[in-house]
Amino acid sequence: MDRFGSHRSIEPRAVLPQQANRLDTSLPLSEDEILIDVERLNIDSASWTQIRKSCEGEADAMRARIMEIVAERGKMQNPVTGSGGMLLGTVAEIGSHRTEPTPGTRIATLVSLALTPLELDEIVALDPNSEQVTVTGRAILFGSGVYAEMPADLPEDAALGALDVCGAPAWMAHLAQPEMKVVILGAGGKSGMLAGAQAARSVGPEGRVLGLCWPEDTIEAAKEAGAEAVPCDCTDPIAVMEAVAEAFEGELADLVFVCTNVPGCEGGAILGCSDEGRVVFFSMATSFSAAALTAEGLGKSCEMTIGNGFVPGHAKLALDLLRSEPRLLERFSQ
């Protein structure tokens, strides 16, 4: 089953690469793999927040930590959050059974760094305020690995940021219906903004899109994406419930998207959702047991969905949102 990459799992052997503690990054390529010269990593927001915090926001310590993780694991999977991110690079070589992408093509991987074999030579530039890290190194994409060619008409930073979270607006397009009341926790972050912009289109003029934002200075971004934005600490369950009930005149949400990047947002999402509604968790800081046991403990029968980063057509949908929303594009280009 080379297609899934389990042949590169060293410890334990033969498990799926996401589960492995360590991956084999050695060459030659197997027949359906792609070798990528890596230029930039886009670290997952939950992972970045954790690393920045544990390094007290100090750039050199963050560089050292990232180099250490990749050297130990053969992949950039944060051992605390379990999450990764994605990368941008140029196709260097393709396996013998492949005909595309052509070497020289610039691509972004749409599978997590948590399962992507990676070797880093060095970190060229790192800014604690940006999740995008400039590096030199090599990565391998498996036969089953999804990728997107970088679009020629958008700034690379913006495209990369949107592709990283493109599952969120795609699921919003799938689930949000006209007239629904939608709530987005963390509406001023990247996934929150794209989810908000899509929600505003999907629910139409009779629907509502409420964006809860923390810290308060993310409110402007959420508004520009198209949400009614209010400040709310999403780790405070009662505050979330009250903010939702106040905005919706005593009613709760039909659909809640959790796009935050800190732990402890399960309770608020569940309390803000109606019993017949659905919560979709896109935050990689979500705890499975906290979500399951909190809903049960509160006697709430809402449906709870694990945000799956893959939906067919997700890359195009996210890039098209940027193309059609100039203010969103500007935010993503900052």
Place this chain on the structure above:
Amino acid sequence: MDRFGSHRSIEPRAVLPQQANRLDTSLPLSEDEILIDVERLNIDSASWTQIRKSCEGEADAMRARIMEIVAERGKMQNPVTGSGGMLLGTVAEIGSHRTEPTPGTRIATLVSLALTPLELDEIVALDPNSEQVTVTGRAILFGSGVYAEMPADLPEDAALGALDVCGAPAWMAHLAQPEMKVVILGAGGKSGMLAGAQAARSVGPEGRVLGLCWPEDTIEAAKEAGAEAVPCDCTDPIAVMEAVAEAFEGELADLVFVCTNVPGCEGGAILGCSDEGRVVFFSMATSFSAAALTAEGLGKSCEMTIGNGFVPGHAKLALDLLRSEPRLLERFSQ
């Protein structure tokens, strides 16, 4: 918001009790609480498996570990798995705003021990082979806490075991449709058996219910519940996919229920599910990030649901399954 029990969270203060490291178990009761004289704990299967393993199956060590957790936390929430279980006892006292349940009523709590204030005097009996532990102690149920009166017509052990996992068959009843191909991972355990029995009813004669069982000696139980049972190590993703494809002549499942009690079952569940299908995770050993990133990494667009232990009517549905399936009742009475 006393109704949700956050007034009993000591550390951190005022969070939902599931999130708290420590709960306040002191009296008097607040106005909508229930005080229960506890007779038996039914420890969650993932938690029990973890404790038994860490204590090398030694009963005295397991007793000590359970007493220690409850003394430290004011609740029986396993710090490793985050999960709890439920309890059986007699109503001792009710808060001033309540009219039921009447003191003296025997009830089982249907909210997790992970959020239930609990004090133990002693562990009266513990058998490493049974998740049911006989104790003396006191617990408090909040205003929002769901409970069931113990049925007079069923053996208590059997009813308690079924009530502990009653969310699984209730969600099966909600999601399984006629003619569907359903797969249950861990079909020979308690939640797996009830889910299997319900699935067999829901999919009808044109549907299929495949139960994957490990260790092999659980096959008989899965068959008695109504599944076509085969042995399969559900932590081996490729083995799961192959078992499903073989049983369904090359096709994958419309609906996968994960009812196992060990970590590492996300990959198999996802690989066994069709792209348009749905995986429902009822195992408390599920990792959120593993599920999300594995699906994305494999390019699988299946929907993934966090098993919510609460659905209206779930207790009655589970007990009615026992009442109508004598062989299931016998298994649950063992």
